[in-house]
Amino acid sequence: xxxxxxxxxxxxxxxxxxxxxxxxxxxxxxxxxxxxxxxxxxxxxxxxxxxxxxxxxxxxxxxxxxxxxxxxxxxxxxxxxxxxxxxxxxxxxxxxxxxxxxxxxxxxxxxxxxxxxxxxxxxxxxxxxxxxxxxxxxxxxxxxxxxxxxxxxxxxxxxxxxxxxxxxxxxxxxxxxxxxxxxxxxxxxxxxxxxxxxxxxxxxxxxxxxxxxxxxxxxxxxxxxxxxxxxxxxxxxxxxxxxxxxxxxxxxxxxxxxxxxxxxxxxxxxxxxxxxxxxxxxxxxxxxxxxxxxxxxxxxxxxxxxxxxxxxxxxxxxxxxxxxxxxxxxxxxxxxxxxx
Amino acid sequence: xxxxxxxxxxxxxxxxxxxxxxxxxxxxxxxxxxxxxxxxxxxxxxxxxxxxxxxxxxxxxxxxxxxxxxxxxxxxxxxxxxxxxxxxxxxxxxxxxxxxxxxxxxxxxxxxxxxxxxxxxxxxxxxxxxxxxxxxxxxxxxxxxxxxxxxxxxxxxxxxxxxxxxxxxxxxxxxxxxxxxxxxxxxxxxxxxxxxxxxxxxxxxxxxxxxxxxxxxxxxxxxxxxxxxxxxxxxxxxxxxxxxxxxxxxxxxxxxxxxxxxxxxxxxxxxxxxxxxxxxxxxxxxxxxxxxxxxxxxxxxxxxxxxxxxxxxxxxxxxxxxxxxxxxxxxxxxxxxxxxxxxxxxxxxxxxxxxxxxxxxxxxxxxxxxxxxxxxxxxxxxxxxxxxxxxxxxxxxxxxx
Numbered sequence: 163x164x165x166x167x168x169x170x171x172x173x174x175x176x177x178x179x180x181x182x183x184x185x186x187x188x189x190x191x192x193x194x195x196x197x198x199x200x201x202x203x204x205x206x207x208x209x210x211x212x213x214x215x216x217x218x219x220x221x222x223x224x225x226x227x228x229x230x231x232x233x234x235x236x237x238x239x240x241x242x243x244x245x246x247x248x249x250x251x252x253x254x255x256x257x258x259x260x261x262x263x264x265x266x267x268x269x270x271x272x273x274x275x276x277x278x279x280x281x282x283x284x285x286x287x288x289x290x291x292x293x294x295x296x297x298x299x300x301x302x303x304x305x306x307x308x309x310x311x312x313x314x315x316x317x318x319x320x321x322x323x324x325x326x327x328x329x330x331x332x333x334x335x336x337x338x339x340x341x342x343x344x345x346x347x348x349x350x351x352x353x354x355x356x357x358x359x360x361x362x363x364x365x366x367x368x369x370x371x372x373x374x375x376x377x378x379x380x381x382x383x384x385x386x387x388x389x390x391x392x393x394x395x396x397x398x399x400x401x402x403x404x405x406x407x408x409x410x411x412x413x414x415x416x417x418x419x420x421x422x423x424x425x426x427x428x429x430x431x432x433x434x435x436x437x438x439x440x441x442x443x444x445x446x447x448x449x450x451x452x453x454x455x456x457x458x459x460x461x462x463x464x465x466x467x468x469x470x471x472x473x474x475x476x477x478x479x480x481x482x483x484x485x486x487x488x489x490x491x492x493x494x495x496x497x498x499x500x501x502x
Numbered sequence: 503x504x505x506x507x508x509x510x511x512x513x514x515x516x517x518x519x520x521x522x523x524x525x526x527x528x529x530x531x532x533x534x535x536x537x538x539x540x541x542x543x544x545x546x547x548x549x550x551x552x553x554x555x556x557x558x559x560x561x562x563x564x565x566x567x568x569x570x571x572x573x574x575x576x577x578x579x580x581x582x583x584x585x586x587x588x589x590x591x592x593x594x595x596x597x598x599x600x601x602x603x604x605x606x607x608x609x610x611x612x613x614x615x616x617x618x619x620x621x622x623x624x625x626x627x628x629x630x631x632x633x634x635x636x637x638x639x640x641x642x643x644x645x646x647x648x649x650x651x652x653x654x655x656x657x658x659x660x661x662x663x664x665x666x667x668x669x670x671x672x673x674x675x676x677x678x679x680x681x682x683x684x685x686x687x688x689x690x691x692x693x694x695x696x697x698x699x700x701x702x703x704x705x706x707x708x709x710x711x712x713x714x715x716x717x718x719x720x721x722x723x724x725x726x727x728x729x730x731x732x733x734x735x736x737x738x739x740x741x742x743x744x745x746x747x748x749x750x751x752x753x754x755x756x757x758x759x760x761x762x763x764x765x766x767x768x769x770x771x772x773x774x775x776x777x778x779x780x781x782x783x784x785x786x787x788x789x790x791x792x793x794x795x796x797x798x799x800x801x802x803x804x805x806x807x808x809x810x811x812x813x814x815x816x817x818x819x820x821x822x823x824x825x826x827x828x829x830x831x832x833x834x835x836x837x838x839x840x841x842x843x844x845x846x847x848x849x850x851x852x853x854x855x856x857x858x859x860x861x862x863x864x865x866x867x868x869x870x871x872x873x874x875x876x877x878x879x880x881x882x883x884x885x886x887x888x889x890x891x892x893x894x895x896x897x898x899x900x901x902x903x
Contacts, residue, residue, distance in 0.1 A: 293649035294636040315629020317568035332558030337629040451712035473693030
């Protein structure tokens with residue numbers, strides 16, 4: 163980045179001198195770590211809440227593909243009834259309800275669906291938090307993976323995730339972190355994630371990140387009420403169905419939130435009503451945390467300087483106390499020449 | 503074992519009345535130690551359950567509050583309590599105030615147990631504890647993680663503490679030559695023993711930075727590491743005052759000889775807590791979060807209680823007359839410790855909001871395990887001061903005769 167005269171003057175004029183002074187005082191490696199970028203071959207999902215009919219085929223597809231047990235939270239033992247993500251559930255369809263619930267995808271007297279799952283952050287907090295590299299973001303396609311054989315079960319990822327995704331298993335002596343890994347085992351076989359495979363309406367759509375970006379733009383440009391085509395499974399599957407274009411809220415969830423996510427959302431109701439945290443900064447929390455750590459410990463420069471100073475002070479201290487007869491914390495019982 | 507000839511100077515010194523530290527002796531069995539032993543047994547029972555059936559069988563932690571008292575108390579707060587050795591080493595050897603050195607070894611003893619048990623109780627809380635070594639193993643270790651920094655520094659510090667403490671053992675078991683050799687390089691370990699707690703006590707605060715919006719603005723700030731460090735140093739000094747008082751009462755010792763040093767420590771606490779308050783409140787003003795002080799319900803109440811118990815020691819200790827009274831010093835130290843404990847509980851649990859529907863309050867078995875860990879620590883301390891030369895010899899009743 164080159165500093166032009168005009169930029170410099172503007173910066174100076176807007177009073178960033180203080181910030182510059184701070185930057186000058188911080189040591190060399192203190193360059194702020196930028197957000198990670200979307201990988202070149204990134205893949206992801208688009209969940210369009212307006213297309214979701216709440217059939218939960220994605221949920222049962224996920225359980226089957228990932229070998230997950232059913233969950234009974236209402237004591238009837240009739241259906242799989244997870245109420246939230248859990249140690250046994252990687253994805254769950256939740257419903258926003260208001261008033262008479264007469265209108266789908268309306269905030270007033272309406273209802274709307276939301277698919278909870280890992281959002282596969284562009285710059286994930288869990289990966290930054292994990293002390294043992296059990297959580298990793300695949301460099302090629304950006305899938306956030308979990309390796310139980312590396313995991314120590316500290317649950318820092320559970321606490322750190324801004325979306326409350328990683329789930330620890332509290333009911334077993336050999337617990338793991340449960341979390342959607344975008345069906346990495348199916349991807350390896352050339353298949354698509356089970357939820358997108360099972361979705362009958364294309365509400366959950368798999369594709370490359372750029373293809374999904376295009377699809378998002380196409381849908382947002384549609385005129386509400388006009389007939390439009392919607393693909394199923396993947397953006398370019400050719401298997402489409404026609405329906406009236408919905409009225410979307412003017413926001414793509416996951417485009418920038420907390421540094422962006424590879425699972426993105428479109429909806430007819432505001433996202434805060436779908437329990438997705440709104441107002442997250444564009445800068446990822448991982449970047450904040452790692453900038454702080456790097457500033458303090460980058461290259462171990464500050465600790466090294468501090469240690470040199472401390473050891474020198476301690477050495478001087480121990481010299482000064484050599485002839486102090488009482489001084490015996492780190493005693494010198496041989497007496498030495500100071501005890502003459 | 504070979505009987506090494508004792509140099510005459512050492513022989514002379516050994517004949518002199520002991521002016522340094524001395525084991526205070528006495529019986530290890532008392533009603534108090536028996537109660538402690540019973541608490542340890544209870545904790546062991548619940549730990550058995552935890553290892554057989556999983557963390558949920560004993561604790562109330564959940565996916566909304568994945569860290570409970572076993573992390574927040576046993577590690578975050580317990581290592582803060584164990585900062586006595588750090589704080590005393592800082593003033594005694596780094597700021598070169600030799601007059602404090604009698605207080606160093608008892609402080610170091612408490613640090614040794616606080617940290618060793620804090621480190622060990624991490625294993626209780628780790629879900630996949632058998633992999634714990636990954637955290638320091640190349641290939642697994644992830645230096646970008648704040649947790650890695652905490653784990654690495656605490657592990658190293660435990661090692662350094664045992665080395666710093668070893669003169670007391672070596673003295674007891676008669677390895678005079680080894681002790682002499684060690685003492686020549688001890689300044690390196692003293693330096694490390696100050697650097698490492700500085701790093702990981704501040705990092706305990708940094709742990710929360712990645713939580714982002716999930717921590718309430720009254721606590722979430724880039725200055726978390728500095729605030730955690732300042733309170734940790736104060737906890738160290740406050741614990742030294744508390745420890746000296748308890749040792750005086752529990753082992754019926756005269757504390758007058760230590761009082762002048764304790765009042766100086768009181769002055770240091772006053773200055774450090776004052777600095778902490780200025781930075782904490784200044785940061786709230788700069789970030790504009792100060793307006794949430796009265797508008798955040800329970801969080802506001804907790805914040806104000808925190809402030810009150812931090813302000814009290816500054817006010818009390820600002821009077822030189824108060825600093826000369828053990829009762830005032832003790833009250834200020836206890837208030838300071840309460841503030842620091844609340845600050846850690848608030849930052850990690852009260853200020854942490856991961857979404858609606860999640861609640862956490864520790865279960866009885868969960869707390870009994872934590873109490874058991876504390877009991878082990880107290881027991882170990884009693885055994886050590888009775889059997890090893892830890893406490894200043896000059897003020898013990900035995901030496902006074």
